[in-house]
Amino acid sequence: MAGSIRNEIGELKKKRNAVILAHNYQIPEVQDIADYVGDSLGLARKAAKTDADVIVFCGVMFMAETAKILSPEKKVLIPDPHAGCPLAAMSSVQAVRKLRNENPGVPVVAYVNTDAEVKAIADICCTSSNMEEVVNFLDSGKVIFVPDRNMADYIRKRTGKQVITAAGYCPTHQKIFPEHVAMQKKLHPGAKVLAHPECLPAVISMADAVTSTGGMVSYAKESPADEFIIATEKEMAYRLSREIPGKKFYPASGTAVCPNMKKTDLSKVLLALREMRHEVNVPEDVRKKALISIERMLELS
Ligand code: 13P
Numbered sequence: 283m284a285g286s287i288r289n290e291i292g293e294l295k296k297k298r299n300a301v302i303l304a305h306n307y308q309i310p311e312v313q314d315i316a317d318y319v320g321d322s323l324g325l326a327r328k329a330a331k332t333d334a335d336v337i338v339f340c341g342v343m344f345m346a347e348t349a350k351i352l353s354p355e356k357k358v359l360i361p362d363p364h365a366g367c368p369l370a371a372m373s374s375v376q377a378v379r380k381l382r383n384e385n386p387g388v389p390v391v392a393y394v395n396t397d398a399e400v401k402a403i404a405d406i407c408c409t410s411s412n413m414e415e416v417v418n419f420l421d422s423g424k425v426i427f428v429p430d431r432n433m434a435d436y437i438r439k440r441t442g443k444q445v446i447t448a449a450g451y452c453p454t455h456q457k458i459f460p461e462h463v464a465m466q467k468k469l470h471p472g473a474k475v476l477a478h479p480e481c482l483p484a485v486i487s488m489a490d491a492v493t494s495t496g497g498m499v500s501y502a503k504e505s506p507a508d509e510f511i512i513a514t515e516k517e518m519a520y521r522l523s524r525e526i527p528g529k530k531f532y533p534a535s536g537t538a539v540c541p542n543m544k545k546t547d548l549s550k551v552l553l554a555l556r557e558m559r560h561e562v563n564v565p566e567d568v569r570k571k572a573l574i575s576i577e578r579m580l581e582l583s
Contacts, residue, residue, distance in 0.1 A: 284311065287548045291315055294555040300336035302551065303328055305345060306495040307515040307543035310524075312340050312551065319521060321496030322348075322394045323409040323583070326576065329353050338554055339562070340546045342367045346562040347398045351572050358562040361550035365542045369480070370395045372450035373429035378403055381426045385446055390426045391416055392575060393433065395452075398564045400428065402571035405578075410479050410494035412583035417441045419582055432456075433479045436486055454540040455480035458513050462535040463488045466511040470532055473509035476501060477534075481513050485534070489513065495521070502526055515540045 292315075295302065303325050304316035313319045318328045322345060329337055329349035336357045339346035344367050346360040373396050382390060392404035393413070401407055408416040410433070417425055417437050425443055427434045429450030438445040458481055467473070467488075476498045477489035486492050491501050495518055502510050502522055512519050513534040522531040554560055564572070 284548060287552050288315055291548065291552050291555060294552070298336045298555060298558070299334050300338055300555060301328075301332050301334035302338045302340060303349070305341035305543065306499075306521045307517045307540050308340050308546060309517065309544060310520050311548050312546055313517075313521060313524065315548065315551070316340060321409065321411060321494045323411040323494065324496050325349070326352060326394070326409075326580070329356075329358075330580070332356070336555075336558075338551060340551065341365070342370075342540075342542050343562070344370045344395055344397060347564055348394060348576065350562045350564050351398060351401075351569050351576060354564075354566075354569060357558065359554040359558065360560050360562050361547075361554045362545040363560045365545040367395050367542060369393075369430060369450055369452045370397055370400075373397075373400050373448060375399050375403055377448055378426070378428055381428070381446060381448070385424070385426060387422075388424050388426050388446065389420050389422050390428070391420070392428055393430055394576075396429065398568050398572045401575045402568045404428075404575045406582075407575045407579040409579070411496055412579065413437055413479065414440050415583055416579060417443060417445070430480055432482055432486070435483050436479045436492060452480040454515055454538050455513075456482065457537045458482070458485055458535045460484040460488060463511060463513060466532050466534055470509050470511060470530075472507070473511045473530075473532065474501075474505060474507045475511045475513060475534075478514035485513050498522065499525055502529060502531070514538065515543065517543070 330352040350358040434447035474490040516533040519531040
């Protein structure tokens with residue numbers, strides 16, 4: 283059954299000249315049929331460069347929107363249009379305007395986990411791969427960063443700049459506690475701890491490396507260590523094991539599951555391609571403004 287779905291997806295991909303992009307948190311079956319699996323920055327780069335006519339985006343809505351902003355002439359399909367991001371939903375145009383009014387002249391950095399409308403009123407975007415680079419680049423000792431408070435705290439510590447933020451957080455990363463990491467450390471004393479910057483500060487302080495999901499792949503490849511505790515969404519361990527089969531990866535907590543990333547499965551990918559359904563569109567005025575923030579980031583990193 284799964285074999286025939288995979289075959290039909292393969293045939294439709296050719297017929298539609300489509301590319302399948304998948305985030306590192308997608309279920310294994312979806313990662314396995316994707317043309318490219320990566321983090322937010324890698325996926326944005328692929329979406330900008332592809333010469334396919336159709337992008338099937340297996341991730342969450344802000345990622346598919348970013349692909350559409352970068353490649354407006356392409357059809358971008360999301361297999362499940364209800365795959366949102368609660369962190370992105372924690373910022374709004376009104377909240378950013380309020381922060382701007384309270385802090386005149388202070389540049390606004392929008393994490394890529396935001397709606398297109400928020401990116402459109404920001405000065406620059408960033409992802410978990412380039413947040414420090416972006417904040418250090420800005421000629422200001424003070425920045426507004428939305429929406430993730432854990433990441434804001436990490437950026438403040440790394441850059442020494444004043445970081446004004448909202449109270450957003452990722453509910454999935456918020457479920458990883460220092461006790462989980464400590465327990466895994468007890469079980470695997472030689473393992474290195476890799477943490478996503480959306481984790482709680484107490485988890486980040488236990489990490490050997492704090493990096494994006496793509497950064498975790500590079501770190502684990504280059505590291506002499508052969509065991510790693512992964513403090514991010516649990517499927518990341520699958521992505522790492524697939525890419526680096528000789529090493530061992532232990533999710534810090536089995537409860538760190540992003541329900542939105544799990545909404546995509548092979549049958550929804552097939553239906554999206556067969557019926558060209560769930561097309562992602564961004565109003566042109568918003569798209570053009572959001573593009574400026576995203577391109578500034580891409581030029582930098
Ligand atoms: P990455 O860009 O590191 O893959 O992070 C994406 C994300 O949404 C984390 O919650």
